[in-house]
Amino acid sequence: MTAGRSGAVPSLRVTAVRKAYGARRVLRGVSLQAPPGQVVGVVGENGAGKTTLLRVLSGDLRPDGGTVSIRGTLGYCPQQPVLDEELTPRQHLRLFQIAYRLDRLDRADELVAVLGLTAYRDEPVKVLSGGTRQKLNLVLALMHDPDVVLLDEPYQGFDWETYLRFWEVAAGLRRAGRTVVVVSHLAYDTERLDALYRLRDGVLAPARGAAA
Numbered sequence: 001m002t003a004g005r006s007g008a009v010p011s012l013r014v015t016a017v018r019k020a021y022g023a024r025r026v027l028r029g030v031s032l033q034a035p036p037g038q039v040v041g042v043v044g045e046n047g048a049g050k051t052t053l054l055r056v057l058s059g060d061l062r063p064d065g066g067t068v069s070i071r072g073t074l075g076y077c078p079q080q081p082v083l084d085e086e087l088t089p090r091q092h093l094r095l096f097q098i099a100y101r102l103d104r105l106d107r108a109d110e111l112v113a114v115l116g117l118t119a120y121r122d123e124p125v126k127v128l129s130g131g132t133r134q135k136l137n138l139v140l141a142l143m144h145d146p147d148v149v150l151l152d153e154p155y156q157g158f159d160w161e162t163y164l165r166f167w168e169v170a171a172g173l174r175r176a177g178r179t180v181v182v183v184s185h186l187a188y189d190t191e192r193l194d195a196l197y198r199l200r201d202g203v204l205a206p207a208r209g210a211a212a
């Protein structure tokens with residue numbers, strides 16, 4: 001495993017990003033580069049600033065300083081799913097199809113099948129379990145086949161089978177030349193990653209090993 005070294009032009013380039021909430025300086029100069037075809041892990045303790053970092057990378061949150069450059073389209077799977085309780089997964093897919101301006105739902109249907117969401121397609125979100133909601137959250141982030149994918153705790157609530165399916169999806173994204181950033185408070189299965197970084201004291205450093 002390397003810490004993101006590659007000859008390819010980076011799809012994601014983050015330089016000296018800073019973000020504070022009042023006096024709390026959460027990001028103190030975060031830099032990161034990831035080329036196409038890499039699955040990058042970012043680990044850190046609770047409160048280290050992982051969600052803040054992904055929100056900045058996605059454009060959801062404005063940094064106090066530094067730059068973020070993304071080549072191509074973006075997919076963002078936030079930690080808190082933005083789902084409508086009254087709508088079904090099928091209705092969510094339809095809404096996002098319009099938002100993404102997709103002609104077809106082939107990729108969405110494929111992801112629904114791979115992640116085991118098919119049986120729940122016509123149930124309103126309010127009756128779905130946390131893990132099932134997370135499956136939908138992931139499908140909505142990936143259904144337009146984005147070039148750069150930012151995933152915040154993407155397998156939270158997944159059973160073991162779905163967890164393995166998630167990594168199959170991630171491996172497929174790598175083969176397709178996408179850039180994937182997976183944020184988690186735990187770093188097991190690090191062999192599935194091309195690079196692993198730890199967010200600590202507001203900066204990212206190359207990391208190895210198991211627990212965050």
Ligand SMILES: Nc1ncnc2c1ncn2[C@@H]1O[C@H](COP(=O)(O)OP(=O)(O)OP(=O)(O)O)[C@@H](O)[C@H]1O
Nearest residue numbers: 021024026044045046047048049050051052053185
């Ligand atoms: N909107 C906000 N306003 C003020 N403080 C915030 C806000 N969002 C996050 N924080 C604080 O910033 C720090 C980093 O939070 P963040 O959610 O980014 O961490 P995290 O690494 O994702 O944590 P976890 O693993 O628990 O999800 C925490 O101390 C948190 O309390």
